[in-house]
Amino acid sequence: MGTIAALAGGVGAARFLRGLVRAVPATDVVVVGNTGDDDVFHGLHVSPDLDTVTYTLAGAVGAMGWGLAGDTFRTLEAYERYGEATWFRLGDADLATHLYRTSRLREGATLTEVTAEIALAWGLKVKLLPMSDDRVATVIDVASAQGGEPVRMAMQEWFVRERAQPPVAGVRFEGAAEARPGPAVLEALREADAILLCPSNPVISIGPILALPGVRDALRARREQVVAVSPIIRGATVKGPADRLMAAAGIEVSCAGVASIYADLCGTLLVDDSDADRVGDVERHGVRAAVAPILMRDADGAEALARRALDLVS
Ligand code: GDP
Ligand code: CA
Numbered sequence: 001m002g003t004i005a006a007l008a009g010g011v012g013a014a015r016f017l018r019g020l021v022r023a024v025p026a027t028d029v030v031v032v033g034n035t036g037d038d039d040v041f042h043g044l045h046v047s048p049d050l051d052t053v054t055y056t057l058a059g060a061v062g063a064m065g066w067g068l069a070g071d072t073f074r075t076l077e078a079y080e081r082y083g084e085a086t087w088f089r090l091g092d093a094d095l096a097t098h099l100y101r102t103s104r105l106r107e108g109a110t111l112t113e114v115t116a117e118i119a120l121a122w123g124l125k126v127k128l129l130p131m132s133d134d135r136v137a138t139v140i141d142v143a144s145a146q147g148g149e150p151v152r153m154a155m156q157e158w159f160v161r162e163r164a165q166p167p168v169a170g171v172r173f174e175g176a177a178e179a180r181p182g183p184a185v186l187e188a189l190r191e192a193d194a195i196l197l198c199p200s201n202p203v204i205s206i207g208p209i210l211a212l213p214g215v216r217d218a219l220r221a222r223r224e225q226v227v228a229v230s231p232i233i234r235g236a237t238v239k240g241p242a243d244r245l246m247a248a249a250g251i252e253v254s255c256a257g258v259a260s261i262y263a264d265l266c267g268t269l270l271v272d273d274s275d276a277d278r279v280g281d282v283e284r285h286g287v288r289a290a291v292a293p294i295l296m297r298d299a300d301g302a303e304a305l306a307r308r309a310l311d312l313v314s
Contacts, residue, residue, distance in 0.1 A: 001310060002193035005030045009205020010037070010049040011065035012231055012238065013198035014056035017126070019302025020196070021057065023310065026125030030188040034200070035111065035130045036138035036173055036208030039156050041088050042079065044098040045105055048156075049205065050115055050130060051097060058122040065239075067091050087161045112182045129188065131209045134179035138204050143169040155204060164241040168248035171203055176211035189218040194313040196306075197228035199238075199294065202261045203245040210265075219265035226266045227309045229294055230255040233272040238295065255289075256281035263287055268312045270294055270305070 001024055006017060008031050020029060034049045048066065055061040055068060062069050071091030080086055090098065097118060104114040110133045119128045140158040141150035143166075150169040158166060189195060200206050210216050219226055235254050237243045243253045251257040255271040255278050262269065263285040271282060272294045282289035290312050296302040 001028065003028050003030060003188075003191060004194045004196060004310070005032060005188045005192035006196040006198055007032050007200075007206055007209050008049065008053055008198045009034045009200030010052040011056075011240070013049070013200045013205070014053045014061070014065070015296050015302055016196075016198045016229060016306065017053060018056055018299055019296065019304070020306040021126060022299065022303040023306040026057075029126040030184075030192065031126050031128045032131055032182075032185055032188065032209060033115075033128060034205045034208050035132060036136050036176075036204065037155050038135075038137075039088075039154055041090065041098075042084065043102070044090075044095070045102045046088070046090070046098050047101065047111070047115070047130070050118075050128065051094070053128060054097075054119055054122050054124060057124050057126065060122070062091075068093050085161075088156055089160075110183075112184070127184075127188075129182045129184055131185060131215075132179045132182050132212055134175060136176045136179050136208055136212070137174040138208055139172045139174050140166075140168055141170040141172065142166040159241065164244060168245060171207070171245060171249070173208045173211040176208060177213065179212055181212045181215055185212075186214050186218050189215070189222065192222070193225065194310055195219065195222055195226045196309055197226065197262065197266060199229040199231040199296075201231060201237075201240055201242040201245065202258055203242065203249065216265060223265055224267045225313050226262075227268045227270065227312045228258070228262050228266045229270045229305065229309060230258045230272065230275070232258055233295060234274050254278060254281070256285070259285040259287040259289070270309055270312070 038047045071093050076086045111130045138155040140153045246253050255275045259282040268288045279289040292308045
């Protein structure tokens with residue numbers, strides 16, 4: 001098949017990629033990971049989506065789909081003594097990754113370099129590229145109750161601390177317009193024989209990547225080679241707040257709504273068998289629809305889904 005580029009968020013993407021690396025040689029895969037969720041906790045640079053991909057492909061991810069399996073939280077518990085907010089859960093072994101990343105960044109390494117070092121240490125064969133070495137922050141503007149100015153929340157504050165409850169007035173990617181894609185990102189999109197949009201949150205996982213200068217144009221130029229997997233099945237997310245964020249943006253929460261977001265840059269959208277009746281609504285956006293079981297129950301299901309996605313690239 002040649003090389004395959006995959007745009008990825010966190011948990012949904014990681015589960016899909018676990019199947020992809022069973023379908024093709026992992027060394028042929030370049031993953032472009034979202035860093036809009038990155039934030040600093042206790043002075044440490046945390047890259048939740050990159051780490052979820054790394055830990056999942058290493059077979060070490062925790063049961064929730066993030067963090068490390070079997071990790072403990074003694075450091076965070078001890079940290080509470082100092083009155084620090086510890087709502088963002090960072091396990092003891094997981095902390096080693098954030099310590100390493102932060103110290104390397106402080107030494108002057110780029111996020112691209114550090115991410116490659118971490119991936120190598122975990123035995124990954126795919127090339128994992130952060131979408132950018134520049135800081136891009138996904139921000140949720142929360143509607144204020146009295147109809148006043150919206151309140152700015154970092155993505156993790158809204159999603160984790162507030163459990164995605166506050167009503168969303170808007171989503172912004174601060175810094176995206178001035179950021180540059182990571183040094184190998186555009187080249188990977190230009191040269192890949194297939195480009196896959198993983199079943200990730202289209203608003204806050206794939207959205208930040210598409211907001212970087214040049215990325216959308218690079219995908220438009222390769223539209224026939226771009227296949228997306230819908231993260232929405234029968235009008236609902238499998239997990240996470242994609243439904244709330246799509247609705248807040250005035251987008252129908254359905255595979256057809258996903259097609260409307262990707263219409264200019266994606267030739268084919270994989271929708272679930274149970275959404276077969278929505279094929280016409282997807283294709284009205286100019287995106288071909290392909291129907292398959294897209295709920296990944298296990299690694300075999302993810303592998304079958306990845307094979308199907310690749311078959312759709314002519
Ligand atoms: P996050 O950063 O951890 O939220 O990860 P992603 O954005 O990569 O993944 C979240 C998205 O994955 C949600 O919109 C889910 O609906 C979707 N998702 C999770 N599991 C599956 C699955 O088995 N099949 C499909 N099609 N989508 C899934
Ligand atoms: Ca994420």
